[in-house]
Amino acid sequence: MPAKQINFRYNIEASKGVELEYEITEDGWLTEGFMHFPDGCNALVYARVRLGISGTIVQVTPIENDYIALNDANFPFLIDYQVHKKDKILVEIINYDSVNPHQVSVIITWASERTLR
Amino acid sequence: MPELVKIWTVTPIGVGRADYSKSVERQTESVTRSWQEDYQEAKIILDIPPGSSVTEEIDTGINNVVLLYDLRLVTEINVLIGLEIQEQATTGEWTTIYKQLGYTRIIDKISKGLPIFRNYRVIAYNFSNVPIDVVFSTSGIKTTRETYELELISGGG
Numbered sequence: 001m002p003a004k005q006i007n008f009r010y011n012i013e014a015s016k017g018v019e020l021e022y023e024i025t026e027d028g029w030l031t032e033g034f035m036h037f038p039d040g041c042n043a044l045v046y047a048r049v050r051l052g053i054s055g056t057i058v059q060v061t062p063i064e065n066d067y068i069a070l071n072d073a074n075f076p077f078l079i080d081y082q083v084h085k086k087d088k089i090l091v092e093i094i095n096y097d098s099v100n101p102h103q104v105s106v107i108i109t110w111a112s113e114r115t116l117r
Numbered sequence: 118m119p120e121l122v123k124i125w126t127v128t129p130i131g132v133g134r135a136d137y138s139k140s141v142e143r144q145t146e147s148v149t150r151s152w153q154e155d156y157q158e159a160k161i162i163l164d165i166p167p168g169s170s171v172t173e174e175i176d177t178g179i180n181n182v183v184l185l186y187d188l189r190l191v192t193e194i195n196v197l198i199g200l201e202i203q204e205q206a207t208t209g210e211w212t213t214i215y216k217q218l219g220y221t222r223i224i225d226k227i228s229k230g231l232p233i234f235r236n237y238r239v240i241a242y243n244f245s246n247v248p249i250d251v252v253f254s255t256s257g258i259k260t261t262r263e264t265y266e267l268e269l270i271s272g273g274g
């Protein structure tokens with residue numbers, strides 16, 4: 001079963017927010033996601049993942065309209081959404097640290113078929 | 118590859134550390150200072166009127182604790198005298214913590230010590246019909262309630 005990981009690693013400057021976008025190139029399923037917050041973030045870096053499916057935005061990270069903010073931690077999460085070509089993955093990362101930049105990774109797994117764990 | 122579509126400025130809410138920098142946390146721990154010294158106090162109280170009393174206030178200093186082990190009140194003639202010791206509460210009120218009567222002299226040893234946490238005052242009573250002079254003396258130890266901060270530095274991360 002073809003699958004690939006889409007990497008949204010970003011070194012975000014202090015007091016900045018960014019939105020990264022990836023356009024799906026093949027029909028398939030988004031099966032799971034993964035976030036990593038390095039030690040030093042001190043829960044000041046917020047991240048969330050949303051999908052733009054057929055013009056509708058849905059958030060796939062908990063909790064709806066909220067963000068994940070951790071320190072020295074990995075956060076795996078299930079997605080289980082069917083996607084089509086031209087749909088979008090939107091990753092928002094906001095650094096509320098007034099001094100330090102932080103490199104946060106968000107990895108989304110695309111698979112050609114649905115996989116249930 | 119993902120594309121950057123939007124960047125904006127936010128108001129920071131704190132300060133973290135550089136990613137994977139050494140974690141240096143400082144904490145302080147209060148430690149009671151082990152310190153004590155001998156304590157003596159003597160007061161001569163002159164001319165206590167008949168059937169009356171005189172009060173002498175004694176300052177023990179800030180943050181000190183005094184333990185009185187020996188109390189003496191002595192006069193020169195054989196009359197009934199009284200000794201009262203009052204301690205000042207944090208509210209400023211005075212509380213009696215010791216009272217004794219005796220002819221000519223009051224000599225008392227308090228094996229456990231009479232603790233004084235703030236200032237205290239001595240009230241000498243003259244129950245006779247003549248004016249008297251008395252000497253009050255006490256001894257004990259003086260210690261402190263002061264603490265200092267012991268700084269511990271732990272490295273890791």
